[in-house]
Amino acid sequence: MATLEIRDLHVSVDTENGTKEILKGVDLTVKQGETHAIMGPNGSGKSTLAYSLAGHPKYTITSGTVTLDGEDVLEMSVDERARAGVFLAMQYPVEVPGVSVSNFLRTSATAIRGEAPKLRTWVKEVKSAMEQLQMDPAFAERNVNEGFSGGEKKRHEILQLELLKPKIAILDETDSGLDVDALRQVSEGINRVRENGEVGTLLVTHYTRILRYIKPDYVHVFSAGRIVESGGAELADKLESEGYASYTKGGASE
Amino acid sequence: MAEAQNIPVGSTTAGSIAVAAESTVATRMSAPPSFDVGDFPVPHGREEEWRFTPLERLRGLHDGTAVATGDGVKVVVEAPEGVLVETVGRDDARLGRAGTPADRVAAQAYSSFDKASVVTVPKDTVLTEPIRIAVHGEGGVAYGHQVVELGAFAEAVVVIDHTGDALLAANVDYLLGDGAKLTVVSVQDWDDKAVHVAQHNALIGRDATFKSFVVTFGGDLVRLHPRVAYAGTGGEAELFGLYFTDKGQHQEHRLLVDHNTPHCKSNAVYKGALQGDDAHAVWIGDVLIQAAAEGTDTYEMNRNLVLTDGARVDSVPNLEIETGEIAGAGHASATGRFDDEQLFYLMSRGIPASEARRLVVRGFFAELVQQIGLPDVEERLLAKIETELEASV
Structure with missing residues (x-):
């Protein structure tokens, strides 16, 4: 069973005013089939955790370990992590000029699966995944993220999640900027992937809204670069009514 | 209509649409077009048409010091049956009919070549195989002149392939008879040290179609000046370009489409990728719609993709319109980075x-x-x- 283990993770970034530590000792274990919600105020470091796990070059790991089934994730390059089964749905995915969605998806699936998917089944697979996410087929011929609306970008991220079938899915603020209908469709996409029981999900969010559609097994409150409280789904209800005020006093990283 | 986005540091993307009584495209040049090199002052680098070009790397093509050597380039023409291939002297009447040298180096080439090559596709001849012209640099200095003429309703594809090493200045004339269709692919696949400066003149007959692909990869310095004018109404020009500019290379493409005749079309799309320190691409797109050219439909676009730091792009589309009675006119330029x-x-x-x-x-x-x-x-x-x-x- 796939297990992601994060132990005492410290991460810093270079800023104009020198090096700044953002993550200050994160411990977390995510197992296949589980869904963990990471919640916290802006600037608490939850997106840094997401990008550090994917290997974004902006972040420097200063200490701690991350392993996936015992393999050292931190030693892997960004593409190796993806091929090992780590997927990050980004909050602000970038435009890639000159590369069509269909070409991108196929290249990516080929890299992740280790061989080019058979054309006929692949076309069907993409088509049905796009239909379920209410995406126009013409979308496949557009350049990756070029001129996409906020909702289209998120659908495109979840489309990749469905097609790439990772072991660990990290969803960074996938709910932000979505209207209710889009949030529901995107959440249904995430649930389809979760329901097959083969993915461990790390749902990073500021709001509790998405948790109405995606029921987490665990909720962790993130503040000042650490997990300060962990609990079950009921912890989200507490955050819904009380907000983050009790966690941020004197502890915010900003 | 002009757009500029994601411009990397060290690049310029400027554009203008001018509505003028007198052509600024013409007045920006140091001298009016001429076949005589003596009519052009030796450029110093500040002139509008030379300001992006590193003159010292022209190795004397611009100041008369580059003297032709016997081992300049070897030209081999391979043509299907029905095509006439000739080598002619300087006084042949077909030379220089498609256009006049617009700058000092083109005039130098016209004043200095010894023999010209003329390829003729007779009237009504439709070729199914391309004509291939191999221009291979043998390491020396050369001045060249090439003519490709299509008679009325003739159709042909011509591939001009530049390889090897040379210091070459040349003029290439494309003469299209009425209703003719010519596709030209000019590939600049030079060795690293080659210097190639050329003016391409296309004169498009009534209802004729000219399609050109200019593909530049190699060379130390390549500066091409494709120019189009129309000899009758209903002509169409499609000008496509593709360049890959590497470390230290200077690749410059300067287009002029002269809409001098009513109801003609032009469409230019040039795309370039750049990588490495001091890779420098220049794209100038001059489109002139003269007062008489009513019903003109034109669009030009340049896109650049900068792959690494240290590369530089100068992209300057200019659209000059002397009549409001046109079907359409537009330009776009954008430089983005990977x-x-x-x-x-x-x-x-x-x-x-x-x-x-x-x-x-x-x-x-x-x-x-x-x-x-x-x-x-x-x-x-x-x-x-x-x-x-x-x-x-």
Whole structure:
């Protein structure tokens, strides 16, 4: 069973005013089939955790370990992590000029699966995944993220999640900027992937809204670069009514 | 209509649409067009038409000090049956009819060549195989003149392939009879040290169609000046260009479409990728719609993809309109960069860095490459792009 283990993770970034530590000792274990919600105020470091796990070059790991089934994730390059089964749905995915969605998806699936998917089944697979996410087929011929609306970008991220079938899915603020209908469709996409029981999900969010559609097994409150409280789904209800005020006093990283 | 976005540091993307009684395209030049090199002052680098070009790297083409040597270039013309291939002297009446040298180096070439090559596709002849003109540099200095003439309703594809090493200045004339269809693919696949400066003149007959692909990979300095004018109404020009500018290379493409005749069309799309320190691409797109050219429909676009730091692009579209009675006119220029965030995004989907770069560059050029319609040329270009990319990583 796939297990992601994060132990005492410290991460810093270079800023104009020198090096700044953002993550200050994160411990977390995510197992296949589980869904963990990471919640916290802006600037608490939850997106840094997401990008550090994917290997974004902006972040420097200063200490701690991350392993996936015992393999050292931190030693892997960004593409190796993806091929090992780590997927990050980004909050602000970038435009890639000159590369069509269909070409991108196929290249990516080929890299992740280790061989080019058979054309006929692949076309069907993409088509049905796009239909379920209410995406126009013409979308496949557009350049990756070029001129996409906020909702289209998120659908495109979840489309990749469905097609790439990772072991660990990290969803960074996938709910932000979505209207209710889009949030529901995107959440249904995430649930389809979760329901097959083969993915461990790390749902990073500021709001509790998405948790109405995606029921987490665990909720962790993130503040000042650490997990300060962990609990079950009921912890989200507490955050819904009380907000983050009790966690941020004197502890915010900003 | 003008757009400019994501401009990397050290690049300029300027554009203008001028509505003028007198042509600024003409007055920006140091001297009016002439066949006589003596009519052009030796450029110093501040002139509008020379300001982007490193003159010292022209190795004397611009100041009369580059003297032709016997071992300049070897030209081999391979033509299907029905095509007339001739080598002619300087006094042949067909030379210089498509256009007049517009700058000092073109005039130098016209004043200095010894023999010219004339390829003629007679009236009503429709070729099914391309004409191939191989221009191979043998290491010396050369001045050249090439004419390709299509009679009325003739159809032909011409591939001009430049390889080897040379210091070459040349004029190439394309004469299209009424209703003729000419596709030209000019490939600049020079060795690293070659210097190539050329003016291409197309004179498009009534209802004739001229399609040109200018593909520049090699050379130390390549400066091409494709020019189009119309001899009758209903002419169409499609000008496509593709360049891959590497470390230290200077590749300059300066287009002029002179809409001097009513109801003609032009469409220019040039795309370039750059990588490495001091890779410098220049694109000038001058489109002039003269007062008489009512019903003109024109569009020009330049796109650049900067793959690494240290490269520079200058992209200057100019559209000059002397009549309001046109069907359409537009231009666009944009220079974007393949940056770390794009690389991260593709890699985070399992795609290795080298393949990510290849994916982006192939995608960027694909729409142009696919239009060439010659499988061997298309494959060679794609292979060339791969080689260029591998050299970068």
